[in-house]
Amino acid sequence: MAYRKTPAEISRLEAARERLVACATSVVAEVGWSQASVTAVAASAGIAAGSVYQHFPSKAALAVEVFRRAAEREVEVLGDVLRGPGDPVERLTRAVDVFARRALENRGLAYALLAAPAEPAVGAERLDFRRRYRALYAEVVREGMATGQLPDQNAEITAAVLTGAIGEALVDPLGAPDENATEELLADLTAAVLRCAGAPTA
Amino acid sequence: MAYRKTPAEISRLEAARERLVACATSVVAEVGWSQASVTAVAASAGIAAGSVYQHFPSKAALAVEVFRRAAEREVEVLGDVLRGPGDPVERLTRAVDVFARRALENRGLAYALLAAPAEPAVGAERLDFRRRYRALYAEVVREGMATGQLPDQNAEITAAVLTGAIGEALVDPLGAPDENATEELLADLTAAVLRCAGAPTA
DNA sequence: GGAAACTCTGAATCATGGTTCACTGCTTCC
DNA sequence: GGAAGCAGTGAACCATGATTCAGAGTTTCC
Secondary structure, three states, rough: OOOOOOOOHHHHHHEEEEEEHHHHHHHHHOOOOOOOOOHHHHHOOOOOOHHHHHHHOHHHHHHHHHHHHHHHHHHHHHHHOOOOOHHHHHHHHHHHHHHHHHHOHHHHHHHHHHHHOHHHHHHHHHHHHHHHHHHHHHHHHHHHHHHHHOOOHHHHHHHHHHHHHHHHHHHHHHOOOOOHHHHHHHHHHHHHHHHHOOOOOO | OOOOOOOOHHHHHHHHHHHHHHHHHHHHHOOOOOOHHHHHHHHHOOOOHHHHHHHOOOOOHOOOOOOOHHHHHHHHHHHHHOOOOHHHHHHHHHHHHHHHHHHOOOOOOOHHHHHHOOOHHHHHHHHHHHHHHHHHHHHHHHHHHHHHHOOOOOOHHHHHHHHHHHHHHHHHHOOOOOOHHHHHHHHHHHHHHHHHHHOOOO
8 A cells, every 4th residue: 555545635636526517517508518528628627638537437427417516506496495484375486586587697507407408418317307396396386285375286287387487488588688678577477487376466 | 405304203302302301200209319310310211321412411401301390280280279269268278288189199209399309400490499389379378368368468478488388298298108197187287378378267 | 225414322431529548747655 | 765556638549420422223315
């Protein structure tokens, strides 16, 4: 035993890995999955292409990691809001607002997570990600039915509908940045979502 | 002038092209865009790979043609229903039913049109396709508002929401074929869509 | 029948971009 | 200090799959 990684060395390597993930995320947000080559990502992180393979076994593994990190954040934020204080309808309202604002503030990343063409491995992650969204929405819809605030309905279907609805309504704005229309978009989208869940119109 | 295409020859070539498009559509429906190589498509049509290039300048052009043909059919069917007889809410109800049934009857193709990973050229077509859906839905929503059947709302947003909602609600069922749940799915999806547009619950 | 012009073929070619690897230089530990 | 082992490099390698093209087979028209 003539070599053992010292703690400093370990954390240096971890930092390099983190930096790589962060840079890859930026590249993906800027140019999309299809343009995010290993070479481009490595260049953005200031390392050689070959060095990527010391942190990840393949490009696909890196892509999946990038997707998971970003998606996880969104699921957590949404979960916090949907399970936070307030009655179910209030929480749903706030969730749409928070989700849409986050997406519009980081359009490139939002587009990459929601809709951008991606390799199959990332596509599979995306399906899982959307399933988790649906589960969160379904939960709050069920609560709403339990409290009598929402009418009887198939919570799973409503959840899928909400997930698709919010995504689709955002994809176009994500591509065509029209800053000043944001508030109106949010108001109208929230209204549509509430109608969809059967919440009494405010 | 020693050679001029005879009518029979012309129609033979057209037929070959049609056959190629049809076979390519089948292949895409079965294995998705990413697996539909020129070789595979040509084999399915019973011709050599090189012959594809007598009908299309590139693989992308063929893919776009396949997408357009299939998408066009769906837009037409939807347009017929949404602009057909009945009041706006009746038409919207029927449209969801028809669209979803068609998708569930040809799951592979529906998935390819709605969600399957595809090359950029096809992705661009998909955006256009969805825009046309939104326009159709927006029209019927506006009519509903005009007749007083639907409450005041942003028709464009509702249309986007409906497009995304229906797509998302179908993607999962398209992957996991559970035949006997179809009718329940349709009923619940229709209910959610009508709530979303603000139609009085039946 | 036969020259001209076209279609069809499929193996060779090419482009792209992920992956490997021999080498350089740094870190560890006796 | 120096041997052993690891991280970093980037040019070479390789796999995939679209595209080309020279030749073979058809069709047209005189």
